[in-house]
Amino acid sequence: MLNTFRNYGSSLAAKILLGLLVITFSAWGIGDMIRNPARKLTVATVGQDSITNDIFAGALRREGENLKQSVGEDFTPEMLKDPRIAHHVLLQLVNNSLLHQESEALGLMPSDADVVRKIRTRPEFQDEKGNFSKVVFENILKNGNMTEKAYVEIIRQEMANNLLIDTLNLRAPVLDIEAKTLLAAREEGRTISIYTLKPSLITDVPVPSDAQIKEYYDSHGKEFTAPEYRTLSYVTIKNGDISKDFHYSEDELKAIYKDRQEEFKRTERRSVEQLLYTSEDNAKKASAMLKGGKSFEDVGKETNILNKNSLALGKLEKSNMIENAADKVFSMQKGEVTDPVQSPFGWHIFRVVDVEQPSVASFEEVRPKIEKELAAHSGDKALNDLANKFQDALAGGSSLAEVARDNKLKVLSVGPIDAKGNTPENIKATDLPDLDRFLETSFKTEDKSESAMITSKGGIYYIVHVEKLTPERLRSLDEVKGLLATGWQKQERDKHLAELVVKIGDKFVSVADRNAIVEKYKLQPIKTATIKRSAHAAGDISLPSALVADVFAHKVAEGSKAYQTRSGDYLLAVVDSIIPAPLPENDPKMIDSLLGIRKTLESYRRSEILQEYAHFLSKKYIVTVHEPELQSVLR
Numbered sequence: 001m002l003n004t005f006r007n008y009g010s011s012l013a014a015k016i017l018l019g020l021l022v023i024t025f026s027a028w029g030i031g032d033m034i035r036n037p038a039r040k041l042t043v044a045t046v047g048q049d050s051i052t053n054d055i056f057a058g059a060l061r062r063e064g065e066n067l068k069q070s071v072g073e074d075f076t077p078e079m080l081k082d083p084r085i086a087h088h089v090l091l092q093l094v095n096n097s098l099l100h101q102e103s104e105a106l107g108l109m110p111s112d113a114d115v116v117r118k119i120r121t122r123p124e125f126q127d128e129k130g131n132f133s134k135v136v137f138e139n140i141l142k143n144g145n146m147t148e149k150a151y152v153e154i155i156r157q158e159m160a161n162n163l164l165i166d167t168l169n170l171r172a173p174v175l176d177i178e179a180k181t182l183l184a185a186r187e188e189g190r191t192i193s194i195y196t197l198k199p200s201l202i203t204d205v206p207v208p209s210d211a212q213i214k215e216y217y218d219s220h221g222k223e224f225t226a227p228e229y230r231t232l233s234y235v236t237i238k239n240g241d242i243s244k245d246f247h248y249s250e251d252e253l254k255a256i257y258k259d260r261q262e263e264f265k266r267t268e269r270r271s272v273e274q275l276l277y278t279s280e281d282n283a284k285k286a287s288a289m290l291k292g293g294k295s296f297e298d299v300g301k302e303t304n305i306l307n308k309n310s311l312a313l314g315k316l317e318k319s320n321m322i323e324n325a326a327d328k329v330f331s332m333q334k335g336e337v338t339d340p341v342q343s344p345f346g347w348h349i350f351r352v353v354d355v356e357q358p359s360v361a362s363f364e365e366v367r368p369k370i371e372k373e374l375a376a377h378s379g380d381k382a383l384n385d386l387a388n389k390f391q392d393a394l395a396g397g398s399s400l401a402e403v404a405r406d407n408k409l410k411v412l413s414v415g416p417i418d419a420k421g422n423t424p425e426n427i428k429a430t431d432l433p434d435l436d437r438f439l440e441t442s443f444k445t446e447d448k449s450e451s452a453m454i455t456s457k458g459g460i461y462y463i464v465h466v467e468k469l470t471p472e473r474l475r476s477l478d479e480v481k482g483l484l485a486t487g488w489q490k491q492e493r494d495k496h497l498a499e500l501v502v503k504i505g506d507k508f509v510s511v512a513d514r515n516a517i518v519e520k521y522k523l524q525p526i527k528t529a530t531i532k533r534s535a536h537a538a539g540d541i542s543l544p545s546a547l548v549a550d551v552f553a554h555k556v557a558e559g560s561k562a563y564q565t566r567s568g569d570y571l572l573a574v575v576d577s578i579i580p581a582p583l584p585e586n587d588p589k590m591i592d593s594l595l596g597i598r599k600t601l602e603s604y605r606r607s608e609i610l611q612e613y614a615h616f617l618s619k620k621y622i623v624t625v626h627e628p629e630l631q632s633v634l635r
Helices: 001-009 014-018 030-034 055-075 077-081 085-107 112-120 134-143 148-168 176-187 210-219 250-259 279-293 298-302 323-329 363-395 400-406 440-442 483-506 511-520 545-550 588-619 627-634
Strands: 042-046 049-052 189-196 229-238 269-277 312-317 341-343 346-356 412-419 452-458 460-470 528-534 571-580 623-625
Touching: 014 623, 042 055, 042 085, 042 627, 049 055, 049 085, 055 077, 055 085, 055 627, 077 085, 077 210, 085 588, 085 623, 085 627, 112 148, 134 148, 134 312, 148 588, 176 269, 176 588, 189 483, 210 483, 229 279, 229 400, 229 440, 269 279, 269 298, 279 298, 279 346, 298 412, 323 341, 363 400, 412 460, 440 460, 483 511, 483 571, 545 571
Parallel strands: none
Antiparallel strands: 042 049, 042 623, 189 528, 189 571, 229 412, 229 460, 269 312, 269 346, 341 346, 452 460
């Protein structure tokens, strides 16, 4: 089973390096999650580790988010059921676990100092000036329900895995001749003359008989099936449909202010500055300078501090300070300075610049906030009440038009349309409303009935009534007889053209045979172009990749075989000349290209080494895939 996964992985997106080059623990805590004994269903076991169905499903969801970003609107949840994607995700988890266990066995554990330095460099923890921010760090961990200790261990493991990978890849040599050969092949050009074989070459296609039309109709009926069409009426209820003339008495506002006193309390805040050092000795020297009369600013300028760009931490509440300094900083007077305080990020000396005492915001200060919140709440309630009233009236037997009229709402119409929003003329309906799930809702609603009240973006409610439903049907032969005749002739023309292509076969390669074909069929080159191996087009003509490969396999004056394009035409090409690649020594751009190819080769070589190493580790730490549990996640 694991070998099957590896085969899938090696064919998906140029192997995607099997995930081994992306060991970033993007789902913080994956190491701890793999060891979580509380989960019962196990998708795979890797040595002593278990990959649970929850972990696998989470990784699959994250892969889905990546796919959404890649393919945009074309993404569908069904894509995640593609076994190649599931196998790739599981293989990533397996490889992570293998590296995790091997790094532990080898004792590759970075020191606390190395881990702290790594965390400091992470851009997500830096302030707008590019300095590490303890406040930002703690807030991000808090939002992710992650403790500092757990996060430090995750980064330690990530660094250990990367150290193991880097050790493996210390030497992945690429010879000059390898890189230069690939560069020469990539940059070598061909000037070609392009010919085309079009269906119009086939001129003797007869008019089909009635029997042939009937036979074509019987075998292609689905192509002439009319989809289900619906004519719809709908009503929207939005903020503009309700009165916003909300008034609140002074007593009401003051009562709310009184009830929410706790919310309007301001805890004590202090404006704090710091000097941050890597070592205790440096911090002690700075502390001595401060006690000797040096100003905080001068000490910052004269000593080697880590936060040279800014001493200020801003206004902080006690909860924002590091634990072993919070009590001290919030007990000092304005202008006082702490002794050196150690944290995982270095040695700190704090100064209290200003003290903002606890207070309660006044009624007048928070009145606009209260009024705004009340108005928003009243508006939402009024909109919801109107929607409920609308539904109640419909449930009582009133028609959509009657309820809309009674509530001064407008009934809108659209259709007939199919489930894709197209008209019977197969063009997109121009009056289709921009409402969430409108088509889905409309085509799930029974004929002559209303949908449930649906909430769309922007807080808009809408309800749909199906006025008329025209079922899907196979159009009669008489309705589409003209289309059938055209379709039959196209089929025959395409068949004869394919036969002609086979007949020409390899004859286009040699000059003598080609000349006879060109004369017989009166072929003229439609374009002359210079291309490289990476070409996908020659000007406005798309080139099949097989044609390009064929051209580069032939000598001057030789021709290619015929290759079909998406339009149904066939293209052939003749090699007019070969353009050697420029020498790297004479072209700076080529030197850059050579370096790029070398890096690509090194990357592929590292990937191969990592794949082999992962295969070796899978023998050391036995990998077992539990197929039923895996399939239960994919269902």
